[in-house]
Amino acid sequence: MAGNDRRTRVLQAAVDLIAENGVRGLRLEDVADRADVALSLIYYHFGNRIDLLRAVFRYANEVTTVPLMNATPGATARQLLERSLVREVRGKSARANAIVWNELNATAVFIPELQDEVRQTTRTWVEGLEELIRQGQVDGSVRLDVDPTDEAQILAHLLDGLLTQWLVGSLTAPRAQTLIRQAIRSGLSPD
């Protein structure tokens, strides 16, 4: 098995374990067991526990990318924005990612070494949404009088809050999706 495959297996094993038990229950021994690799390999590839957590969060967030306009012909930018937010509250792998994201945020409050990672990941995600809002102002699907940065941050952090309530069972996935759609409509719709 090539080094890259093993690296990915370790990261995926860590994602799965965090989704099951949270960050604070995560032991490197269990990650090694789940990925079926030697513990020494984890230290070799990732350094310490904090470094592994950083790599896990980066890995989990690679899936959460904002779609590119030119990859989806015929859709307005606002439709793409809606799709990228709504799909975060749908299905089992979205749930695992939501837990990892929720755990990263909650853990980083007490581990300053993780805060840069949270800030960077948040910034990248918000900038992607912001770009779609700007494109929507060009294609006519978004009101011209909204501030793209404000609205991107509002929608991104509304989604964070809704994801948490979905995870604890306060909101169903369809209800969370309805609320996201509603917020997009009242915040961005030109009508």
Added chain:
Amino acid sequence: MAGNDRRTRVLQAAVDLIAENGVRGLRLEDVADRADVALSLIYYHFGNRIDLLRAVFRYANEVTTVPLMNATPGATARQLLERSLVREVRGKSARANAIVWNELNATAVFIPELQDEVRQTTRTWVEGLEELIRQGQVDGSVRLDVDPTDEAQILAHLLDGLLTQWLVGSLTAPRAQTLIRQAIRSGLSPD
């Protein structure tokens, strides 16, 4: 010292310790030390660790109440709504409460016995906001075509997301306040 005073001291000690180290670092021995009571007293008053956590979250959320219309003459319902949301992102005690709330939510994902408490607390908070939105539709400060339940949930969970970003240093408190005000304006304003 009366039983009630000791109970409050235990709860406040637990809030302070959670604000410093999180729920998962919370040991009952440390709570007893901080509150300067016997460990046996904690077991006597609160039962087990989960029961203590439930009581702590209820205690911390008593401070987070939505203001009553008749207690603030001259203000519109929308102004009261804005104040109750904005003051959650302001000052040191708000920060401690935000951490406790954030921790409750994050922990409850993995401890089903806590989920009822989260749901109940969330419901009470959202209903208070919803009531203010309805009153705003009467006093003319809120648009008539919005659904009070939808908007109350959107604003409550936007606040959750903003609080988390404030706690990890992604957003300053004034920036989080600006975004809340902006969301209230675009979601509720009659103009």
